[in-house]
Amino acid sequence: MTSVELFAGAGGLALGTALAGFSHKAVVEIDHDACNTIRANQERGLKPVCDWPLFEADVTKFPFEMFGSVDLLAAGVPCQPWSMGGKHKGMEDARNMFPEMLTAVRTMKPKAILIENVKGLLRQSFANYFQYINLMLSFPEVTRKEGEQWRHHLSRLEQHQTSGKQHGLCYNVISELLNAANYGVPQKRERVFIVAFRSDLKIRWNFPQESHSRERLWESQFVTGEYWDHHKVAKRHRPLDVIRKFTGRAHEPTLFSSNQERWQTVRDAISSLPPPDSDKVTNHQQQPGARSYHGHTGSPIDEPAKTLKAGDHGVPGGENMILFPDGRVRYMTVRESACIQTFPNEFVFPGSWTENMRQLGNAVPAQLARIIATGIRSRLLEQRIAD
Numbered sequence: 001m002t003s004v005e006l007f008a009g010a011g012g013l014a015l016g017t018a019l020a021g022f023s024h025k026a027v028v029e030i031d032h033d034a035c036n037t038i039r040a041n042q043e044r045g046l047k048p049v050c051d052w053p054l055f056e057a058d059v060t061k062f063p064f065e066m067f068g069s070v071d072l073l074a075a076g077v078p079c080q081p082w083s084m085g086g087k088h089k090g091m092e093d094a095r096n097m098f099p100e101m102l103t104a105v106r107t108m109k110p111k112a113i114l115i116e117n118v119k120g121l122l123r124q125s126f127a128n129y130f131q132y133i134n135l136m137l138s139f140p141e142v143t144r145k146e147g148e149q150w151r152h153h154l155s156r157l158e159q160h161q162t163s164g165k166q167h168g169l170c171y172n173v174i175s176e177l178l179n180a181a182n183y184g185v186p187q188k189r190e191r192v193f194i195v196a197f198r199s200d201l202k203i204r205w206n207f208p209q210e211s212h213s214r215e216r217l218w219e220s221q222f223v224t225g226e227y228w229d230h231h232k233v234a235k236r237h238r239p240l241d242v243i244r245k246f247t248g249r250a251h252e253p254t255l256f257s258s259n260q261e262r263w264q265t266v267r268d269a270i271s272s273l274p275p276p277d278s279d280k281v282t283n284h285q286q287q288p289g290a291r292s293y294h295g296h297t298g299s300p301i302d303e304p305a306k307t308l309k310a311g312d313h314g315v316p317g318g319e320n321m322i323l324f325p326d327g328r329v330r331y332m333t334v335r336e337s338a339c340i341q342t343f344p345n346e347f348v349f350p351g352s353w354t355e356n357m358r359q360l361g362n363a364v365p366a367q368l369a370r371i372i373a374t375g376i377r378s379r380l381l382e383q384r385i386a387d
Contacts, residue, residue, distance in 0.1 A: 002025050002070045003022035003072040004073050004104070004110075005074050005075070008028060008034070009359060011363075012076075013075075013364040014052065015370075018051075018052070019370045020370050020376075021377050024051075027055065033355050035054060035056040037350060037359060040349075065107050073113050074114040076115075076363075076364050102140050105137070105140045106140050106169065109169055111197065111380055112195070112197050113194070113196040116191055116194075117194075119177060122192060129150070131154070137173045139161070139170055141169045171196040171198055175194040176207045184212045184261065185367050185368055186264035186268055186269035187305040187308065188305070189365065195207070205375065205376070212260055213263065217265070217303075231268075239325060266300070266305050267302055269340050270339055273335060282348050283335040285353070286331070290330045298319075308340055308357075308360055310358040310359075310362050320361070334356045334357065337357060338360060342368070
């Protein structure tokens with residue numbers, strides 16, 4: 001099944017969709033450093049990255065018609081207009097690329113669409129625009145007229161939706177806020193995912209069920225002790241105050257009745273790595289200068305990491321530090337951050353520490369992308385067989 005990837009960044013979403021079985025006709029990214037990261041892995045022959053047709057190009061000027069129709073159009077649409085840490089300009093921000101996404105949809109008419117964006121898009125102040133995005137995806141051929149305000153276009157889309165006279169290119173659109181930790185990613189990363197299927201395919205779909213839970217992590221740490229035994233953590237180094245708190249609740253079925261697997265932690269993610277500065281692993285050099293202060297306290301090693309962030313000008317904040325049980329902190333290495341984002345250990349980042357952390361902070365966890373894309377591909381295959 002074919003796909004086109006827009007706003008690819010370092011390739012987390014593209015990697016996930018490729019591992020799910022999609023073959024990219026194009027991977028499009030304007031940032032030169034991010035493209036160099038993908039090229040570095042292509043030069044190493046890393047599968048499936050080496051097979052990607054990479055275009056270092058501006059999406060606003062990209063000739064989508066050259067690819068014909070595709071099965072999947074995927075995009076990590078730039079998040080800066082909606083980010084909690086940004087300038088909150090939203091629809092007025094020049095970096096709002098949702099209109100360009102719609103141009104690609106109209107041109108290629110993909111069977112399915114997958115979009116990822118920040119949780120900030122769901123803020124009340126952006127509620128009308130989020131509705132607008134969903135309606136534009138639902139009816140991409142009801143286009144915005146020259147000089148028309150987006151709110152007036154929204155009104156026309158609402159009228160079109162309620163008229164019952166839907167024709168031409170239409171999509172069934174659903175969206176959900178997902179926490180990556182609930183799907184086995186060692187990071188508490190909440191992001192909005194939008195999935196759409198072309199309405200003529202009559203595909204029924206739902207987001208994948210959560211497979212991992214905090215409760216199972218607590219059980220393995222503070223009831224059975226299996227977590228500490230697995231990592232060979234001596235009893236004297238286990239947080240006894242927390243253990244006592246939960247041991248008395250071991251028989252509460254509401255707390256420990258989950259059939260899911262446990263959340264993955266920072267310790268889980270980096271356990272196979274040697275200590276930083278080892279010459280046996282690429283991108284594993286330690287960055288000095290980490291310190292803890294209010295709002296900058298790091299990610300506890302025995303929990304999923306806080307959301308990795310790109311930060312201002314690529315400088316990450318406290319979420320990109322590891323907090324050890326004795327109170328020490330240090331910055332994650334690039335390799336450790338890549339593990340947190342579920343990139344394979346063979347995937348290299350050739351830039352500076354700051355640039356690499358910027359790319360990783362903006363990336364979609366490859367494992368979560370694979371899980372969602374696998375569900376999409378499964379439905380498309382069922383529809384193809386039915387036809």
